[in-house]
Amino acid sequence: MATTFDDRLAKLRKSFTGMGVNVSEQIYQSTKSYIDHDVDLAEKVCAHDLEVNENETHMEKHAMNLIALQQPVATDFRIIISYLKAGTDMERIGDAAVGIAKETALAKGNPRMEDVEDVIAKMTKHIRKMLEQILEAYTTFDAKVAPEIVQEDHKIDKYYESTRIAITKGILINPETAVAASSYLMVIRYLERIGDHIVNLSEYLIYSDTGKIVELGEEDYREI
Protein backbone atom coordinates (compact mmCIF):
# COMPACT_ATOMS: atom_id res chain seq x y z
CA MET A 1 0.00 0.00 0.00
CA ALA A 2 1.45 3.36 -1.01
CA THR A 3 2.01 5.89 1.75
CA THR A 4 -0.26 8.87 1.21
CA PHE A 5 0.68 12.50 1.69
CA ASP A 6 -1.54 12.63 4.77
CA ASP A 7 0.26 9.64 6.29
CA ARG A 8 3.59 11.36 5.77
CA LEU A 9 2.28 14.57 7.25
CA ALA A 10 0.96 12.68 10.28
CA LYS A 11 4.43 11.17 10.70
CA LEU A 12 5.98 14.63 10.58
CA ARG A 13 3.53 15.84 13.22
CA LYS A 14 4.43 12.88 15.42
CA SER A 15 8.16 13.59 15.03
CA PHE A 16 7.63 17.22 15.99
CA THR A 17 5.56 16.35 19.08
CA GLY A 18 8.18 13.79 20.11
CA MET A 19 10.90 16.39 19.74
CA GLY A 20 8.86 18.90 21.75
CA VAL A 21 8.33 16.47 24.62
CA ASN A 22 12.05 15.70 24.57
CA VAL A 23 12.96 19.40 24.68
CA SER A 24 10.49 20.17 27.48
CA GLU A 25 12.09 17.39 29.55
CA GLN A 26 15.54 18.86 28.78
CA ILE A 27 14.45 22.27 30.11
CA TYR A 28 13.10 20.65 33.27
CA GLN A 29 16.25 18.57 33.86
CA SER A 30 18.63 21.42 33.08
CA THR A 31 17.16 23.90 35.56
CA LYS A 32 16.80 21.07 38.09
CA SER A 33 20.50 20.26 37.70
CA TYR A 34 21.29 23.96 38.05
CA ILE A 35 19.24 24.59 41.17
CA ASP A 36 20.21 21.29 42.84
CA HIS A 37 23.90 21.86 41.91
CA ASP A 38 23.74 18.39 40.36
CA VAL A 39 26.64 18.15 37.91
CA ASP A 40 25.86 14.52 37.00
CA LEU A 41 22.35 15.42 35.91
CA ALA A 42 23.73 18.41 33.98
CA GLU A 43 26.04 16.05 32.07
CA LYS A 44 23.09 13.83 31.21
CA VAL A 45 21.27 16.86 29.74
CA CYS A 46 24.33 17.69 27.59
CA ALA A 47 24.60 14.09 26.38
CA HIS A 48 20.89 13.92 25.60
CA ASP A 49 21.14 16.97 23.34
CA LEU A 50 22.53 14.70 20.62
CA GLU A 51 19.12 13.06 20.44
CA VAL A 52 17.38 16.44 20.15
CA ASN A 53 19.70 17.39 17.30
CA GLU A 54 19.00 14.07 15.61
CA ASN A 55 15.28 14.73 16.03
CA GLU A 56 15.69 17.99 14.16
CA THR A 57 17.85 16.60 11.36
CA HIS A 58 15.37 13.76 10.87
CA MET A 59 12.42 16.18 10.80
CA GLU A 60 14.17 18.53 8.38
CA LYS A 61 14.99 15.74 5.95
CA HIS A 62 11.45 14.46 6.18
CA ALA A 63 9.93 17.92 5.60
CA MET A 64 12.24 18.76 2.70
CA ASN A 65 11.62 15.41 1.02
CA LEU A 66 7.89 15.99 1.37
CA ILE A 67 8.18 19.36 -0.38
CA ALA A 68 10.59 18.16 -3.07
CA LEU A 69 8.84 14.90 -3.90
CA GLN A 70 5.17 15.66 -3.32
CA GLN A 71 5.15 19.35 -4.26
CA PRO A 72 2.31 20.27 -1.91
CA VAL A 73 0.37 23.51 -2.39
CA ALA A 74 -1.52 26.06 -0.27
CA THR A 75 -2.10 25.03 3.36
CA ASP A 76 -0.20 21.74 3.02
CA PHE A 77 2.84 23.58 1.71
CA ARG A 78 2.66 26.14 4.49
CA ILE A 79 2.27 23.48 7.19
CA ILE A 80 5.45 21.74 6.04
CA ILE A 81 7.38 25.02 5.86
CA SER A 82 6.14 25.72 9.40
CA TYR A 83 7.42 22.37 10.65
CA LEU A 84 10.73 23.07 8.98
CA LYS A 85 11.10 26.39 10.74
CA ALA A 86 9.63 25.12 14.01
CA GLY A 87 12.18 22.29 14.13
CA THR A 88 14.98 24.87 14.08
CA ASP A 89 13.48 26.86 16.96
CA MET A 90 12.88 23.70 18.94
CA GLU A 91 16.49 22.67 18.45
CA ARG A 92 17.65 26.09 19.66
CA ILE A 93 15.45 25.69 22.76
CA GLY A 94 17.30 22.42 23.31
CA ASP A 95 20.61 24.30 22.97
CA ALA A 96 19.45 26.80 25.59
CA ALA A 97 18.66 23.90 27.97
CA VAL A 98 22.22 22.64 27.40
CA GLY A 99 23.51 26.16 28.08
CA ILE A 100 21.69 26.17 31.44
CA ALA A 101 23.00 22.70 32.30
CA LYS A 102 26.57 23.85 31.59
CA GLU A 103 26.15 26.72 34.04
CA THR A 104 25.71 24.11 36.80
CA ALA A 105 29.44 23.36 36.97
CA LEU A 106 30.36 27.05 36.67
CA ALA A 107 28.15 28.17 39.57
CA LYS A 108 28.63 25.17 41.89
CA GLY A 109 30.58 25.84 45.08
CA ASN A 110 30.14 29.63 44.98
CA PRO A 111 28.05 31.80 47.34
CA ARG A 112 24.57 31.92 45.84
CA MET A 113 21.29 33.89 45.94
CA GLU A 114 18.40 31.63 46.95
CA ASP A 115 15.65 34.06 45.96
CA VAL A 116 17.04 34.23 42.42
CA GLU A 117 17.05 30.44 42.21
CA ASP A 118 13.39 30.46 43.26
CA VAL A 119 12.60 32.80 40.35
CA ILE A 120 14.51 30.54 37.95
CA ALA A 121 12.34 27.62 39.07
CA LYS A 122 9.19 29.72 38.54
CA MET A 123 10.30 30.89 35.09
CA THR A 124 11.01 27.29 34.11
CA LYS A 125 7.55 26.14 35.19
CA HIS A 126 6.01 28.97 33.22
CA ILE A 127 8.02 28.19 30.11
CA ARG A 128 7.17 24.50 30.18
CA LYS A 129 3.49 25.42 30.35
CA MET A 130 3.91 27.65 27.27
CA LEU A 131 5.69 24.82 25.47
CA GLU A 132 2.88 22.41 26.35
CA GLN A 133 0.31 24.87 24.96
CA ILE A 134 2.20 25.32 21.72
CA LEU A 135 2.72 21.58 21.23
CA GLU A 136 -1.01 21.06 21.69
CA ALA A 137 -1.71 23.80 19.11
CA TYR A 138 0.67 22.17 16.62
CA THR A 139 -1.33 18.94 16.63
CA THR A 140 -4.25 20.76 14.96
CA PHE A 141 -2.38 23.78 13.55
CA ASP A 142 -4.72 26.06 15.42
CA ALA A 143 -3.28 29.59 15.59
CA LYS A 144 -5.76 30.97 18.12
CA VAL A 145 -3.29 30.24 20.95
CA ALA A 146 -0.88 32.89 19.56
CA PRO A 147 -2.08 35.99 21.48
CA GLU A 148 -1.99 34.04 24.75
CA ILE A 149 1.57 32.89 24.03
CA VAL A 150 2.62 36.51 23.44
CA GLN A 151 1.05 37.49 26.77
CA GLU A 152 2.82 34.66 28.57
CA ASP A 153 6.11 35.64 26.96
CA HIS A 154 5.55 39.17 28.18
CA LYS A 155 5.46 37.76 31.74
CA ILE A 156 8.75 35.94 31.10
CA ASP A 157 10.27 39.24 29.90
CA LYS A 158 9.11 40.95 33.09
CA TYR A 159 10.64 38.16 35.21
CA TYR A 160 13.85 38.61 33.25
CA GLU A 161 13.98 42.38 33.75
CA SER A 162 13.17 42.37 37.47
CA THR A 163 15.48 39.45 38.20
CA ARG A 164 18.33 41.08 36.34
CA ILE A 165 17.96 44.13 38.60
CA ALA A 166 17.76 41.89 41.69
CA ILE A 167 20.94 40.06 40.69
CA THR A 168 22.84 43.32 40.17
CA LYS A 169 21.67 44.64 43.55
CA GLY A 170 22.64 41.29 45.12
CA ILE A 171 26.22 41.75 43.89
CA LEU A 172 26.40 45.20 45.47
CA ILE A 173 25.19 43.79 48.80
CA ASN A 174 27.55 40.80 48.69
CA PRO A 175 30.29 40.93 46.01
CA GLU A 176 31.23 37.34 46.89
CA THR A 177 28.18 36.27 44.86
CA ALA A 178 29.78 37.65 41.64
CA VAL A 179 30.55 34.25 40.10
CA ALA A 180 27.06 32.85 40.76
CA ALA A 181 25.55 36.17 39.68
CA SER A 182 27.26 36.00 36.26
CA SER A 183 25.80 32.56 35.91
CA TYR A 184 22.28 33.63 37.00
CA LEU A 185 22.34 36.38 34.39
CA MET A 186 23.11 33.81 31.70
CA VAL A 187 20.45 31.39 32.95
CA ILE A 188 17.65 33.98 33.01
CA ARG A 189 18.80 35.12 29.57
CA TYR A 190 18.52 31.54 28.27
CA LEU A 191 15.02 31.27 29.72
CA GLU A 192 14.03 34.61 28.20
CA ARG A 193 15.33 33.42 24.81
CA ILE A 194 13.31 30.20 25.10
CA GLY A 195 10.21 32.37 25.54
CA ASP A 196 11.08 34.19 22.29
CA HIS A 197 11.49 30.88 20.47
CA ILE A 198 8.04 29.79 21.64
CA VAL A 199 6.64 33.06 20.27
CA ASN A 200 8.33 32.23 16.96
CA LEU A 201 6.58 28.85 17.04
CA SER A 202 3.23 30.61 17.37
CA GLU A 203 4.12 32.88 14.42
CA TYR A 204 4.51 29.82 12.18
CA LEU A 205 1.03 28.66 13.22
CA ILE A 206 -0.36 31.97 11.96
CA TYR A 207 1.61 31.59 8.73
CA SER A 208 0.32 28.07 8.12
CA ASP A 209 -3.22 29.21 8.84
CA THR A 210 -3.28 32.48 6.89
CA GLY A 211 -0.13 32.66 4.73
CA LYS A 212 0.85 35.82 6.61
CA ILE A 213 4.38 36.22 7.92
CA VAL A 214 4.12 38.10 11.22
CA GLU A 215 6.42 39.35 13.96
CA LEU A 216 4.56 38.91 17.23
CA GLY A 217 5.45 40.68 20.44
CA GLU A 218 7.92 42.92 18.62
CA GLU A 219 6.72 45.93 20.60
CA ASP A 220 7.11 44.06 23.85
CA TYR A 221 10.60 43.12 22.74
CA ARG A 222 11.37 46.78 22.07
CA GLU A 223 10.22 47.72 25.53
CA ILE A 224 12.85 45.59 27.29
Added chain:
Amino acid sequence: MATTFDDRLAKLRKSFTGMGVNVSEQIYQSTKSYIDHDVDLAEKVCAHDLEVNENETHMEKHAMNLIALQQPVATDFRIIISYLKAGTDMERIGDAAVGIAKETALAKGNPRMEDVEDVIAKMTKHIRKMLEQILEAYTTFDAKVAPEIVQEDHKIDKYYESTRIAITKGILINPETAVAASSYLMVIRYLERIGDHIVNLSEYLIYSDTGKIVELGEEDYREI
Protein backbone atom coordinates in the same frame (compact mmCIF):
# COMPACT_ATOMS: atom_id res chain seq x y z
CA MET B 1 9.29 39.07 -21.40
CA ALA B 2 8.64 36.38 -18.80
CA THR B 3 10.85 36.41 -15.72
CA THR B 4 12.92 33.24 -15.64
CA PHE B 5 13.67 31.14 -12.59
CA ASP B 6 17.30 32.31 -12.73
CA ASP B 7 16.21 35.96 -12.71
CA ARG B 8 14.12 35.33 -9.63
CA LEU B 9 16.95 33.49 -7.94
CA ALA B 10 19.32 36.38 -8.73
CA LYS B 11 16.82 38.74 -7.14
CA LEU B 12 16.70 36.57 -4.03
CA ARG B 13 20.50 36.59 -3.85
CA LYS B 14 20.51 40.37 -4.16
CA SER B 15 17.92 40.70 -1.35
CA PHE B 16 19.99 38.46 0.90
CA THR B 17 23.21 40.37 0.27
CA GLY B 18 21.40 43.65 0.89
CA MET B 19 20.06 42.31 4.17
CA GLY B 20 23.54 41.10 5.15
CA VAL B 21 25.12 44.50 4.51
CA ASN B 22 22.34 46.12 6.51
CA VAL B 23 22.86 43.73 9.43
CA SER B 24 26.65 44.16 9.40
CA GLU B 25 26.15 47.92 9.64
CA GLN B 26 23.72 47.38 12.53
CA ILE B 27 26.35 45.37 14.43
CA TYR B 28 28.92 48.12 13.86
CA GLN B 29 26.57 50.92 14.93
CA SER B 30 25.26 49.03 17.96
CA THR B 31 28.65 48.31 19.53
CA LYS B 32 29.79 51.82 18.60
CA SER B 33 26.77 53.26 20.43
CA TYR B 34 27.53 51.00 23.37
CA ILE B 35 31.23 51.84 23.68
CA ASP B 36 30.72 55.56 23.00
CA HIS B 37 27.75 55.66 25.44
CA ASP B 38 25.81 57.20 22.57
CA VAL B 39 22.12 56.74 23.36
CA ASP B 40 20.99 58.62 20.23
CA LEU B 41 22.89 56.27 17.96
CA ALA B 42 21.52 53.29 19.93
CA GLU B 43 17.99 54.53 19.25
CA LYS B 44 18.76 54.77 15.55
CA VAL B 45 19.89 51.13 15.57
CA CYS B 46 16.62 50.08 17.24
CA ALA B 47 14.56 52.07 14.72
CA HIS B 48 16.50 50.65 11.79
CA ASP B 49 15.70 47.07 12.89
CA LEU B 50 12.26 47.49 11.31
CA GLU B 51 13.97 47.59 7.93
CA VAL B 52 15.94 44.42 8.71
CA ASN B 53 12.73 42.65 9.69
CA GLU B 54 11.09 43.85 6.48
CA ASN B 55 14.10 42.54 4.54
CA GLU B 56 13.51 39.12 6.05
CA THR B 57 9.76 39.05 5.49
CA HIS B 58 10.28 40.11 1.88
CA MET B 59 12.93 37.43 1.35
CA GLU B 60 10.79 34.73 2.96
CA LYS B 61 7.79 35.53 0.79
CA HIS B 62 9.97 35.58 -2.27
CA ALA B 63 11.62 32.24 -1.42
CA MET B 64 8.34 30.54 -0.56
CA ASN B 65 6.67 31.77 -3.73
CA LEU B 66 9.61 30.48 -5.74
CA ILE B 67 9.21 27.02 -4.19
CA ALA B 68 5.43 26.94 -4.41
CA LEU B 69 5.08 28.31 -7.95
CA GLN B 70 8.20 27.06 -9.70
CA GLN B 71 8.67 23.76 -7.84
CA PRO B 72 12.45 23.71 -8.23
CA VAL B 73 14.38 20.47 -7.74
CA ALA B 74 17.85 19.33 -6.57
CA THR B 75 20.38 22.15 -6.09
CA ASP B 76 17.90 24.93 -6.97
CA PHE B 77 15.48 23.65 -4.35
CA ARG B 78 18.23 23.41 -1.75
CA ILE B 79 19.54 26.91 -2.51
CA ILE B 80 16.09 28.41 -1.92
CA ILE B 81 15.61 26.45 1.32
CA SER B 82 19.04 27.74 2.38
CA TYR B 83 18.04 31.34 1.72
CA LEU B 84 14.85 30.76 3.68
CA LYS B 85 16.77 29.51 6.70
CA ALA B 86 19.60 32.02 6.28
CA GLY B 87 17.13 34.91 6.32
CA THR B 88 15.94 33.80 9.76
CA ASP B 89 19.48 33.67 11.16
CA MET B 90 20.31 37.02 9.63
CA GLU B 91 17.23 38.55 11.23
CA ARG B 92 18.26 37.11 14.62
CA ILE B 93 21.71 38.65 14.18
CA GLY B 94 19.88 41.93 13.65
CA ASP B 95 17.95 41.31 16.89
CA ALA B 96 21.23 40.75 18.72
CA ALA B 97 22.51 44.10 17.40
CA VAL B 98 19.35 45.72 18.78
CA GLY B 99 19.98 43.92 22.08
CA ILE B 100 23.46 45.44 22.25
CA ALA B 101 22.14 48.90 21.38
CA LYS B 102 19.56 48.65 24.17
CA GLU B 103 22.33 47.93 26.67
CA THR B 104 23.73 51.42 25.92
CA ALA B 105 21.10 53.16 28.04
CA LEU B 106 21.35 50.53 30.78
CA ALA B 107 25.12 50.84 31.18
CA LYS B 108 25.47 54.60 30.64
CA GLY B 109 26.51 56.62 33.68
CA ASN B 110 27.83 53.66 35.66
CA PRO B 111 31.46 52.89 36.57
CA ARG B 112 32.85 50.87 33.67
CA MET B 113 35.72 48.55 32.73
CA GLU B 114 37.72 49.97 29.84
CA ASP B 115 39.65 46.78 29.06
CA VAL B 116 36.36 44.88 28.62
CA GLU B 117 35.11 47.55 26.23
CA ASP B 118 38.31 47.10 24.20
CA VAL B 119 37.57 43.38 23.90
CA ILE B 120 34.00 44.13 22.80
CA ALA B 121 35.40 46.33 20.01
CA LYS B 122 37.78 43.51 18.97
CA MET B 123 35.02 40.88 19.00
CA THR B 124 32.85 43.14 16.87
CA LYS B 125 35.59 43.63 14.28
CA HIS B 126 36.13 39.89 14.16
CA ILE B 127 32.44 39.15 13.75
CA ARG B 128 32.00 41.66 10.95
CA LYS B 129 34.89 40.00 9.11
CA MET B 130 33.17 36.62 9.48
CA LEU B 131 29.93 38.11 8.20
CA GLU B 132 31.72 39.60 5.20
CA GLN B 133 33.25 36.19 4.40
CA ILE B 134 29.92 34.42 4.60
CA LEU B 135 28.15 37.02 2.45
CA GLU B 136 30.83 36.61 -0.17
CA ALA B 137 30.37 32.81 -0.04
CA TYR B 138 26.59 33.18 -0.48
CA THR B 139 27.02 34.97 -3.80
CA THR B 140 28.42 31.76 -5.33
CA PHE B 141 27.05 29.23 -2.80
CA ASP B 142 30.57 28.03 -2.21
CA ALA B 143 30.74 25.94 0.98
CA LYS B 144 34.52 25.77 1.24
CA VAL B 145 34.54 28.75 3.61
CA ALA B 146 32.74 26.65 6.27
CA PRO B 147 35.77 25.19 8.16
CA GLU B 148 37.32 28.65 8.39
CA ILE B 149 34.10 30.09 9.78
CA VAL B 150 34.03 27.38 12.45
CA GLN B 151 37.63 28.23 13.38
CA GLU B 152 36.81 31.92 13.59
CA ASP B 153 33.78 31.19 15.74
CA HIS B 154 36.01 29.18 18.03
CA LYS B 155 38.05 32.35 18.58
CA ILE B 156 34.87 34.27 19.41
CA ASP B 157 33.98 31.57 21.95
CA LYS B 158 37.42 31.92 23.54
CA TYR B 159 36.99 35.69 23.74
CA TYR B 160 33.61 35.13 25.37
CA GLU B 161 34.96 32.70 27.96
CA SER B 162 38.02 34.73 28.96
CA THR B 163 36.10 38.03 29.03
CA ARG B 164 33.37 36.52 31.18
CA ILE B 165 36.04 35.54 33.73
CA ALA B 166 37.61 39.02 33.50
CA ILE B 167 34.23 40.67 34.10
CA THR B 168 33.53 38.53 37.16
CA LYS B 169 36.99 39.30 38.59
CA GLY B 170 36.42 42.99 37.85
CA ILE B 171 33.30 42.94 40.02
CA LEU B 172 35.23 41.42 42.92
CA ILE B 173 37.89 44.16 42.62
CA ASN B 174 35.32 46.95 42.33
CA PRO B 175 31.71 46.01 43.14
CA GLU B 176 30.60 49.47 41.93
CA THR B 177 31.00 48.12 38.38
CA ALA B 178 28.17 45.59 38.96
CA VAL B 179 25.62 47.38 36.75
CA ALA B 180 28.02 47.81 33.83
CA ALA B 181 29.29 44.25 34.39
CA SER B 182 25.77 42.79 34.02
CA SER B 183 25.54 44.70 30.79
CA TYR B 184 28.96 43.54 29.53
CA LEU B 185 27.98 39.94 30.17
CA MET B 186 24.90 40.41 28.00
CA VAL B 187 26.83 42.18 25.24
CA ILE B 188 29.53 39.49 24.99
CA ARG B 189 26.77 36.89 25.03
CA TYR B 190 25.03 38.63 22.09
CA LEU B 191 28.32 38.69 20.18
CA GLU B 192 28.95 35.02 20.93
CA ARG B 193 25.44 34.20 19.67
CA ILE B 194 26.05 36.16 16.47
CA GLY B 195 29.09 33.92 15.89
CA ASP B 196 26.84 30.86 16.24
CA HIS B 197 24.36 32.28 13.73
CA ILE B 198 27.19 32.81 11.23
CA VAL B 199 28.17 29.15 11.73
CA ASN B 200 24.55 28.23 10.97
CA LEU B 201 24.81 30.25 7.77
CA SER B 202 27.81 28.18 6.74
CA GLU B 203 25.88 24.97 7.50
CA TYR B 204 23.22 25.95 4.96
CA LEU B 205 25.95 26.44 2.33
CA ILE B 206 27.00 22.83 2.90
CA TYR B 207 23.38 21.71 2.66
CA SER B 208 22.81 23.54 -0.62
CA ASP B 209 26.05 22.10 -2.00
CA THR B 210 25.71 18.49 -0.83
CA GLY B 211 22.18 17.97 0.49
CA LYS B 212 23.69 17.07 3.86
CA ILE B 213 22.29 18.61 7.03
CA VAL B 214 25.23 19.17 9.36
CA GLU B 215 25.87 20.62 12.82
CA LEU B 216 29.23 22.38 12.64
CA GLY B 217 31.27 23.30 15.66
CA GLU B 218 28.97 21.28 17.88
CA GLU B 219 31.97 19.91 19.76
CA ASP B 220 33.34 23.39 20.25
CA TYR B 221 29.95 24.44 21.56
CA ARG B 222 29.94 21.54 23.99
CA GLU B 223 33.34 22.55 25.28
CA ILE B 224 32.18 25.97 26.48
